Amino acid sequence: MDLEDTLLMMPGPVTVTPRVLRAMSKPMINHRSAEFAGIYTDCREILSSIFQTKNDIFVLSGSGTAGMEAAVGSSVGSGDKVVAIENGKFGERFKDIAAIYGEVVPVVFEWGQPVNLEVVKEKLEEGAKAITLVHNETSAGILNPAAEIGKLAKKHDALFIMDGVTSLGGDDVKVDEWGVDIAVVGSQKCLAAPPGLSVVSVSEKAFEVMKDVTKRPYYNDLLAYKKSGDKPKAETPYTPAIPLFYALQEALHIVKEEGMEARIKRHRVLSEAIRAAVAELNIEMFPQLNEYSHYSNTVSAMKAPTDVTGEDIKSDMKARGVIIAGGQERLKNKIFRIGCMGNVTGRDVLSTIQQLEIVLNKHGYIDRLGAGVEAANRVLDRA
Incomplete structure (x- = not known):
């Protein structure tokens, strides 16, 4: 590609x-x-x-x-x-x-x-x-x-x-x-x-x-x-x-030109959309939180689903034209990560979730397409 x-x-x-x-x-x-x-x-x-x-x-x-x-x-x-x-x-x-x-x-x-x-x-x-x-x-x-x-x-x-x-x-x-x-x-x-x-x-x-x-x-x-x-x-x-x-x-x-307030809001909305999508797909977020810690608003880290490694997801997404990240060192194969930094748009997030669903369906983890995209889109529509 x-x-x-x-x-x-x-x-x-x-x-x-x-x-x-x-x-x-x-x-x-x-x-x-x-x-x-x-x-x-x-x-x-x-x-x-x-x-x-x-x-x-x-x-x-x-x-x-x-x-x-x-x-x-x-x-x-x-x-x-x-x-x-x-x-x-x-x-x-x-x-x-x-x-x-x-x-x-x-x-x-x-x-x-x-x-x-x-x-x-x-x-x-x-x-x-x-x-x-x-x-x-x-x-x-x-x-x-x-x-x-x-x-x-x-x-x-x-x-x-x-x-x-x-x-x-x-x-x-x-x-x-x-x-x-x-x-x-x-x-x-x-x-x-x-x-x-x-x-x-x-x-x-x-x-x-x-x-x-x-x-x-x-x-x-x-x-x-x-x-x-x-x-x-x-x-x-x-x-x-x-x-x-x-x-x-x-x-x-x-x-x-965008303004920092608008830029911060955009990053937060996009990361929320990603989290909503993976929750709908029954994928668990990786980090554990307490009252002082939060999910990152610039990169979302998810646990690899059962019987699929983070590297499998990463390589299959790459084959479909979307570059995401896997886990580093001790986290390799255990997680995968999706960034939404810089000038990423809602369309970029929806395209990524769409391809993620196709990959998960290929591995037999989900049996129908569209639920993740719909969940992400609801967040984007509200914003």
């Missing part, structure tokens, strides 16, 4: 619009010029409203993981304790990055299980320089309690470092209100730009802490980004991926 006819319904990378694709074809410019400074400044201003922050914003040429490493490596030194919360693959990644730069205090829950705030509180009471959290754990489809973790971090005077890679731009994220000292987002998720950039917001408190860290990363040193970003003509410390900056600027203009 032609790639242009493929429907990307995975948790990133997401489909980018023709406007964004065209933006990448602009001529190269001097990355130390007023032209680039204008692009960078425009991006940072729009991103500030998306992050809901007055903190400094930087754009790094590197994926979301580069932003995660910049956040930890710039603020954590040898011997510094970092409480690392894990309930999925990306929480594990944060934990692994923290182990390179400091001393990890792991707070580990089964992937897809909710965060127990009492356990987190106990670990913070033992003393820690920082705490890491993945706000939207896409590997398990669970939205973690960032506001509550922010309160605990403030109470115990720990830096709050948050991965918002798959929530910022698609869900309500209040960086300043929640007390997030360093927040990270990836370009290829809810912002609907191509992969290859990460955005990091940094508080004044975090900058003060960084000054005492003697072995920060070289390329991803956030103090270097601040020094360059504070120049009269804002720039990055090293050569940026200029075509990706063109794309990011255009993608952010699309976000601005």
Whole structure:
């Protein structure tokens, strides 16, 4: 099947619009010029409203993981304790990055299980320089309690470092209100730009802490980004991926045109439609929730039905032109995941559910078609 006819319904990378694709074809410019400074400044201003922050914003040429490493490596030194919360693959990644730069205090829950705030509180009471959290754990489809973790971090005077890679731009994220000292987002998720950039917001408190860290990363040193970003003509410390900056600027203009309130509502409605459809098809959601945790509004993770693996569903959907995701590592074959990030539409969701029903019918799990599509459509009609 032609790639242009493929429907990307995975948790990133997401489909980018023709406007964004065209933006990448602009001529190269001097990355130390007023032209680039204008692009960078425009991006940072729009991103500030998306992050809901007055903190400094930087754009790094590197994926979301580069932003995660910049956040930890710039603020954590040898011997510094970092409480690392894990309930999925990306929480594990944060934990692994923290182990390179400091001393990890792991707070580990089964992937897809909710965060127990009492356990987190106990670990913070033992003393820690920082705490890491993945706000939207896409590997398990669970939205973690960032506001509550922010309160605990403030109470115990720990830096709050948050991965918002798959929530910022698609869900309500209040960086300043929640007390997030360093927040990270990836370009290829809810912002609907191509992969290859990460955005990091940094508080004044975090900058003060960084000054005492003697072995920060070289390329991803956030103090270097601040020094360059504070120049009269804002720039990055090293050569940026200029075509990706063109794309990011255009993608952010699309976000601005839609409006964040409408964008967040759209993501929530689409994820609700997916959940309604799979419930009608007797497929169980994977994550377990408590009063502080919720289903993700940008990716839905479902348990694979009886006698069908998540990889079976993933490969059969691909053969039908719809790209979804399976489970990672220990969750492989056990779950499948459908993303609704970026500029996904109701029609995209209905097409995905239609193909999912055909696949489930092929495997003998359902005996009639249409119930899932009808359930999803009812949600979309109400909205």
